[in-house]
Amino acid sequence: MNYIKAFAPATVANVACGFDIFGFAIQEPGDVVEVRRIDKPGIVIKEITGDDGRLPRAAEKNAVTVVMLHLLKHLGITDLGCEVTLHKNMPLGSGMGSSAASAVAGVVAINELLGNPLTRGExxxxxxxxxxxxxxSAHADNVGPSLLGGFVVIRSYTPLDIFSIPVPDDLYCTLVHPDIEINTKDARYILRNEVSLKNTIAQMGNVAGLVAGLMKADYDLISRSMVDVIIEPVRSILIPEFNEVKKAAINNGALGCSISGSGPSIFALSRGMENARKAGEAMKQTFADAGIDSTLHLSGINQGGATVLERE
Known part of the structure; x- marks a missing residue:
């Protein structure tokens, strides 16, 4: 094949209590990557749209192409030439897995171009x-669900051990992105290195409860377990109106609400699309009342992950 066009969806990472170990994919938005063979060996970024010129154009410095370089090195391929076009369809620093979507779309596209020598898991x-x-930080809670789809759990990073769990068919995500930006590196920097035993125990209980609630379709248990006593109290300081937006979501039918990834996007989970929509409108209105524009996304859990859109 000479041309591949691939899509990778946005994701919600952490999912309240599961810092760096939980993540799920939504239907849209997502990034699109086009890869076309060229005669001259090497990976070249031809064009990036939607980033206002902010992303690096050097292949070894951009998430969409660095993954291709690592894959080609692993396979021992030195004579392949490709030009890459990246279409950014979500804001940078959004907490929606923007860099992960680029990386996943890139690695799926190059793997497809090569005839799929590696599995999705690989x-x-x-x-x-x-x-x-x-x-x-090479975390997997965004790239995992964007690549594989569904609700994923990263049990271990050393060695890497990732698996998916079933979720109720009637579970919907509300994702609201306020028109502000938070740098992921900054959001990780402010986190504490030490956590109290009391909070650790509480968080472990919520992690176990959320997994059980999702697998049993126990919406009350899901709601009780969507509590983050470690990360959210620190990161929420960076998000204007966070507490008010969270309260609006809960008061309008959401099971729970927390920060998506490192923020500033805020997500909620609800039973049924109507509750998800009602919660989302209330969240968006709360931001609007504070003079902050925001974008609303409603979605079921995306079970398919990244997809190939075109091939030639």
Missing amino acids: LLRFAMEGERIASG
Whole structure:
């Protein structure tokens, strides 16, 4: 094949109590990557749209292409030439897995171009290198669900052990992105290195409760477990109106509400699309009352992950 066009969806990471171990994919938005063979060996970024010129154009410094370079090195391929076009369809620093979507779309596209020598599971560690270049940490809670779809759990990073769990069919995500930006590196920097035993125990209980609630379709248990006593109290300081927006979501039918990734996007989970929509409108209105524009996304859990849109 000479041309591949791939899509990778946005994601919600952490999911309240599951810092760096939980993540799920939504239907849209997402990034689109086009890869076309050229005669001259090497990876070249031809064009990036939607980033206002902010992303690096050097292949070794951009999440979309660094994953390709790692994959080609692993396979021992030195004579392949490709030009890459990246379409950014979500804001940078949004807390929606923007860099992860670029990395995943890139690694899926190059793998498809090569005839799929690696499985989706094998591509994960290469996609994580895109996160390393973008945020300084090769975490998998965004790239995992964007690549594989569904609700994923990262049980271990050393060795990497990731699996998915079933979720209720009637579970919907509300994702609201306020028109502000938070740098992922900054959001990680402010986190505490030490956590009290009391908070650790509480968080572990909520993690176990959320997994059980999702697998049993126990909406009350899901609601009780969507509590983050470690990360949210620190990161929420960076998000204007966070407490008010969260309260608006809960008061309008959401099961729970927290920060999506490192923020500033805020997500809620609800039973049924109507509750998700009602919660989202209330969240958006709360931001508007504070003079902050925001964008609303409503979605079920995306079970498919990244997809190939076109091939030639």
